[in-house]
Amino acid sequence: MQHTQSIELKDKQLAKTLSYVNGQWLESENHVAVINPANGDQIATVSNHGVNETELAIKHAKAAMVAWSSMTALHRAELLRKWFNLVMEHQDDLANLLTQEQGKPINEAKGEIAYGASFIEWFAEEGKRIYGDIIPAPSNDKRIIVIKEPVGLVTAITPWNFPNAMIARKAAAALAAGCTFVVRPAIQTPLSALALAELADRAGIPPGVFNVVVGTDASAMGKVLTQHSDVAKFTFTGSTDVGKKLISQCATTVKKVSMELGGNAPFIVFDDADIDASVLGAVQSKYRNAGQTCVCTNRIFVQKKVLAQFTQKYLLAVKELTIGNGLDEGVIVGPLISSDAVNAVDKMVKDSIALGAKLLLGGKRDKAGDNFYQPTVLSQVSTDMPIAKNEIFGPVSPIIAFENEEDVITMANETEYGLAAYFYTRDIGRIWRVATKLQYGMIGINEGIISNTAAPFGGMKQSGYGREGSKYGLDDYLDIKYLCMGGLNS
Numbered sequence: 001m002q003h004t005q006s007i008e009l010k011d012k013q014l015a016k017t018l019s020y021v022n023g024q025w026l027e028s029e030n031h032v033a034v035i036n037p038a039n040g041d042q043i044a045t046v047s048n049h050g051v052n053e054t055e056l057a058i059k060h061a062k063a064a065m066v067a068w069s070s071m072t073a074l075h076r077a078e079l080l081r082k083w084f085n086l087v088m089e090h091q092d093d094l095a096n097l098l099t100q101e102q103g104k105p106i107n108e109a110k111g112e113i114a115y116g117a118s119f120i121e122w123f124a125e126e127g128k129r130i131y132g133d134i135i136p137a138p139s140n141d142k143r144i145i146v147i148k149e150p151v152g153l154v155t156a157i158t159p160w161n162f163p164n165a166m167i168a169r170k171a172a173a174a175l176a177a178g179c180t181f182v183v184r185p186a187i188q189t190p191l192s193a194l195a196l197a198e199l200a201d202r203a204g205i206p207p208g209v210f211n212v213v214v215g216t217d218a219s220a221m222g223k224v225l226t227q228h229s230d231v232a233k234f235t236f237t238g239s240t241d242v243g244k245k246l247i248s249q250c251a252t253t254v255k256k257v258s259m260e261l262g263g264n265a266p267f268i269v270f271d272d273a274d275i276d277a278s279v280l281g282a283v284q285s286k287y288r289n290a291g292q293t294c295v296c297t298n299r300i301f302v303q304k305k306v307l308a309q310f311t312q313k314y315l316l317a318v319k320e321l322t323i324g325n326g327l328d329e330g331v332i333v334g335p336l337i338s339s340d341a342v343n344a345v346d347k348m349v350k351d352s353i354a355l356g357a358k359l360l361l362g363g364k365r366d367k368a369g370d371n372f373y374q375p376t377v378l379s380q381v382s383t384d385m386p387i388a389k390n391e392i393f394g395p396v397s398p399i400i401a402f403e404n405e406e407d408v409i410t411m412a413n414e415t416e417y418g419l420a421a422y423f424y425t426r427d428i429g430r431i432w433r434v435a436t437k438l439q440y441g442m443i444g445i446n447e448g449i450i451s452n453t454a455a456p457f458g459g460m461k462q463s464g465y466g467r468e469g470s471k472y473g474l475d476d477y478l479d480i481k482y483l484c485m486g487g488l489n490s
């Protein structure tokens with residue numbers, strides 16, 4: 001019997017622990033513990049399903065596809081709007097679940113719930129504007145007609161760092177397009193996914209349209225989600241290494257694929273920047289979710305003329321960050337997801353110091369608990385050091401000095417990643433030169449927080465392909481069909 005402990009909710013029915021398939025909650029013989037990364041407490045045990053239940057979900061999602069894709073966009077929009085309303089009505093409970101299973105501070109968790117819900121609201125509307133075309137034909141006996149149709153059954157695998165929004169950002173677009181959806185969430189954070197399923201059920205989204213299968217065997221479940229012949233499209237959010245494996249698996253049945261992968265964001269401070277604004281933007285971008293976001297600042301490049309001024313102000317700002325349990329008032333930096341994650345971050349810091357980086361702040365585990373790493377600042381970092389070459393996924397700020405615009409653009413682009421980048425300057429000519437030369441899908445200009453529903457979220461190079469959110473976000477869930485209507489002069 002799966003159950004939840006110690007989670008106080010206004011609506012206790014939101015603490016779901018069983019996979020949700022075809023509108024039913026599936027019991028399982030095996031179960032797996034959900035651990036609060038802030039204190040190691042077991043907060044729940046959830047079903048541990050696998051290949052059989054993944055195949056069952058695909059079977060029902062395929063069956064549900066007929067009615068769901070035939071429904072009017074208006075009716076789908078009404079159901080998605082109900083889902084949005086329910087998510088926002090239960091924002092506090094959903095945030096409580098999220099913080100307890102993932103660790104982020106409660107205010108950030110509330111922000112994630114609203115962010116995730118905003119995609120449901122956005123695509124409820126976008127789904128009503130899936131327009132086709134009538135194109136002037138090369139002869140009068142023909143008409144060229146273009147229509148857009150749902151690609152079909154969509155499967156997804158999502159990460160633990162945004163356990164609500166990464167699912168909502170995908171499922172909302174898929175459902176609005178007329179597709180059905182099966183997701184396998186990260187096993188560290190299943191409760192947020194299952195609560196979304198409960199609210200989809202309450203919203204009246206029909207059985208089989210939205211399915212969540214929870215299990216530890218990611219690889220085996222992933223092979224079904226990427227290779228099953230009934231699956232039309234696969235979408236993934238996670239590391240680039242795993243993304244590469246999944247892309248190759250999708251190739252066996254030529255699936256439509258979208259990938260939101262890793263990042264190594266440069267944050268560039270030019271000597272004409274508003275230094276106070278750049279400090280605020282860098283702290284916001286760096287320490288969000290304890291540095292565990294794909295768009296977190298990963299390398300801070302500061303032009304030499306303002307290096308001392310920026311560093312001094314930045315250190316003062318980082319020292320103000322309160323570290324602790326995300327449920328506690330005023331906490332800004334929560335735990336990392338696991339002790340292994342802390343070890344990986346600490347190794348990058350120690351190895352970079354051994355290569356000449358200078359520790360200005362932090363640089364070790366915090367007394368708050370095993371999974372806490374102190375907000376850390378390193379100076380005299382060079383781009384060949386591990387802390388600059390790798391995606392840190394932790395609360396560490398490497399500061400790298402640079403001479404001029406050309407050098408910093410070269411250094412900023414010297415990575416296999418191309419997701420997000422940031423730069424601060426007040427020179428309009430420089431803004432256009434740098435923005436066009438940086439090889440990144442998303443660029444913050446005098447801004448450190450750039451993610452929102454209206455903007456196309458996605459990367460270049462090995463950060464993946466496809467866009468989520470925005471008016472572009474439906475494209476990955478639609479097929480374009482060309483109708484040639486002939487014989488019109490006969």
Ligand SMILES: NC(=O)c1ccc[n+]([C@@H]2O[C@H](COP(=O)([O-])OP(=O)(O)OC[C@H]3O[C@@H](n4cnc5c(N)ncnc54)[C@H](O)[C@@H]3O)[C@@H](O)[C@H]2O)c1
Pocket residue numbers: 157158159160161162166184185186187218219220221222223237238239240242243245259260261262263293294295391393419
């Ligand atoms: N671009 C984005 O929008 C975005 C958003 C969040 C996270 N990420 C990236 O994700 C990474 C951190 O998240 P993570 O640690 O969960 O990433 P991860 O790639 O280790 O895991 C992501 C998901 O894939 C599953 N998985 C792992 N190996 C698998 C396999 N062989 N087959 C099928 N599924 C498998 C995991 O269980 C998890 O559910 C970082 O690189 C971060 O940049 C990117």
Ligand SMILES: O=C[C@H](O)CS(=O)(=O)O
Pocket residue numbers: 161162165292293294295451457
């Ligand atoms: O890291 C994962 C998310 O995509 C980051 S954001 O919340 O979309 O900025």
